[in-house]
Amino acid sequence: MEHEATDGDLIERARGGDGEAFGELVRRHRSKAYDWARSVARDPFLAEDIVQEALLRAFLHLGTLADMNRFLPWLHRIVRNEALMKLRKGEFSGKERTFTALIGSATVSSEVDWADLDSILYYMCGSRERDGGRGGDPSALLAQKEFLETIRQLLRCLTGKERAVFEAYFFRQLSPSEIALLFGTSADNVYQSLSRVRSKVKIERSRERYRDYLRETLEPGLPERASVSTVLRRKSQEWKRCGTSFAGAVYALLPYTQAKPYSLTEVMGLTSQAFRLTVEAECIDVSGPSMYFWEPVFHDGLLNLGLESEHAGDGGVPPSPFMLHKGISLIRKSVVAGIPVAAWDLFSPEFGIISGYDDREQLLHAEDAKARKSIPYDQLGKGISGGLFVLAVTGSCELLPWEAVLNALRMAVRHAYGERTFVGYVCGLTAYDCWIEAFRNRTVQPLGNAYTIRVLRDARTHAAAFLEGLAGQWAKAGYDTSVSMAAEAAEKYSAVAAVLMELERLFPFPQSGAPNDPSVSQTAIRLLLQAKNEEEAGVLELKRLLRCLELIAATSEVEGTL
Incomplete structure (x- = not known):
């Protein structure tokens, strides 16, 4: 004759992935867990909720139980903590009720299929209307009907299988092990399914709250x-x-x-996006190019576009x-x-x-x-x-073209020498040093590296074209000194773009290449050093150009195109 497995035996098997063993543990001790929860919560429906959450938590953390002979005290502590947490959150105030309790208050009818969720909810809505004809409070009956309709809408987010598990647990009051037998699955799968159902319903409830909030607060007078x-x-x-x-x-x-019909290159230049570089300092991940304080940069850039x-x-x-x-x-x-x-x-x-x-x-x-x-x-x-x-x-806004150019160049120079940014990220010329160090440390994230190269190569190509365009405009206006400086800066940024093109061939996006391969990384370091040197020279030309333009603007009458 076989001896009944001890709690220790069941725990050992459950730790090894035997869901049925944990189901047997639940069957043995669920009533105790319910009594513990009820003693704290003082509400049968909330107690059921607490037990379900506590048993799921126990299943997920079974591996942390040091002494298998202390399972019951360990479970007791989990149940008690779960109950206290819910009470602290105020979940007792809502008097949460199972659907079975709601059903009990409805009049039984041959028209309703008590095993089907939609049938029950439709019947309950109808029964409230019937009760209304017998002198009930119309506002209370309407609220009840809207509540039940809200539940129906919330549960539409569940799949067919999830709804079936939901109905078996809440309506038919089956235990997870019984539901597992019913659907030919394991108890742990049922626990996971119940947890997933709760999560999905909470998310859907949050969406409904958003929708209600927006409906109440959106400005009237605009078309639907x-x-x-x-x-x-x-x-x-x-x-x-x-x-x-x-x-x-x-x-x-x-x-x-x-705004004027600017070209994409002019947009890149006037917003100063053509001159930006930000990287994640440790591994050059994909977040780098977009990690800076957008608000002032975007606002000032758009002002330059008028x-x-x-x-x-x-x-x-x-x-x-x-x-x-x-x-x-x-x-x-x-x-x-x-x-x-x-x-x-x-x-x-x-x-x-x-x-x-x-x-x-x-x-x-x-x-x-x-x-x-x-x-x-x-x-x-x-x-x-x-x-x-x-x-x-x-x-x-009113902004002359030469003012826009001056503002854009100031933004570019300020960024190159290190503007304020997020912790863990570096911008401007210093970003090249961190990038090189990541290659030396073999910590480069392949996809992020390839993405950053692609973004930077495209930006510097636009930077060179933007400066060449300025040189062409100023040549027509007779500003010879400005023309030569803009042309020299354009040459430096064109050289940066050419080096980055070589890097892009090594690390194409999204294929990424092998940046942490020692032989490849040495080539990458050499190219980044070359790109940095060219960009440093380009920034110096921008500073010279900026001083020249500021002097012209301060000492003479400037035409619209400068």
């Missing part, structure tokens, strides 16, 4: 839906090929504004309801005014364009270099990088 024609933007897909996605997005917005702007968010954290509301409001006002907005991380961690909205469907119509599709309002700012940043053009 609006969009900006994409005809102007489709004339050129050049903006999607730009290595610096912010500049590409701004270039895509320009036809809808009162544009005023407003933004919402900082691109670093998922939005609060307030910040999401601010972002959606900015989008709606700008789209109604006929101007799309630039936004971060729509379908990839780069900048793209939002050109329309639909309040009824709660959707934004967006496009970036990767995709063109719609985004739910509540998902804005929750992309791969997990941060909201929306920028809208709000007007135009």
